[in-house]
Amino acid sequence: MDISDAQLQAWIQVALFPLARIGGVLISAPVIGDxxxxxxxxxxFALVLTMIVVPLLPDMPVLPAFTAAWWLRMAQETLLGIMLGFVLKLVFEAVVLGGELIGNSMGLGFARMADPIRGADVPVIGNFLRLLATLLFLALDGHLRLIELxxxxxxVAPDASVLLGPRSFQTMAESGVTMFAAGLSLALPTMSALLLVNLAFGVMSRSAPTLNGLSVGFPLSLAAGLVLMQIDLPSLRxxxxxxxxxxWMFMAQMAGIGALP
Structure with a gap:
C-alpha cells in the first residue's frame, strides 16, 4: 500500500495538535506534572491520552507543516494546555500559602526545607499541607476529572484558537484571586486563635516582666499552633x-465546556 506525503502529513497532524495541548497540561498541572x-x-502518559482523544476529533483542515500557520496552531494548543494546568496548580499553591501563614504565626517562619517538586525552599507547615492536598486530590479522583475535562x-473545541481570547485570560486571573483568597481563609481560623494566644502572653509578660519571651513565648505559640492545627485539620478536606x-468551574469555562457534570 502506497502512502503519499500528504496522507502521512495529515495523519501526523491529527495526533500532533492534541499532543501539544495535552503536553501543555502535563507541564503545568500538579501531581501529574510535578x-x-x-x-x-x-x-x-501524554501519548496514551492522545491515542484516546484522536478518534473523538472531527475532520480538521490540514496545515502545511512548519509554516507560520502551523507554528501558530501549535503555540495556541500548548498555551491553552498550560493555562488549564496552571489554574489547577493554583489550588495547591493556595494551600501552601495557607500553611506558610500558619507557620509564620506559630513562629516557624525560619523553618524551611528544600522541596524538589517546586524547586524552591518552602515552609514546613506548607509542605505538610501540600502533601495532604495531594493525597486528597487523588482520593477525590481529581486526576480522572482532569482527564475527563x-x-x-x-x-467542544478541537481548535484552541476559538478559546484563546481576553475572556480566557480574565478567567485565569479571576481564578488566581479566588484561590489565594481561599488559602487565606484556610489559615485565618488558626491565625486568629494564635493572635489571641500571643496577646494573652503579652499581657502575662507585662504582668510578670521576669518571663523570658523567647524561652516561654515560642514554645507556647508552637504548642498552641500544633493543637489548633489538629483541631482544624479535618476542615482541610x-x-x-x-x-x-x-x-473545575474555571477550567471548564476556559475550555468552552461551561460546567462539568
Missing part, C-alpha cells in the same frame, strides 16, 4: 474540595 514525575512517564475540551470545585 518535577518529581519522570519525564518518560509523562511522555508515555481535557478529553471533553477536544470534543472541605476547604480543599471547595477550591477544587471552583477550579
Amino acid at each position: 518535577k518529581s514525575s519522570p519525564g518518560r512517564v509523562r511522555l508515555m 481535557l478529553t471533553t475540551s477536544f470534543k 472541605l476547604v480543599f474540595g471547595a477550591q477544587l470545585e471552583q477550579a
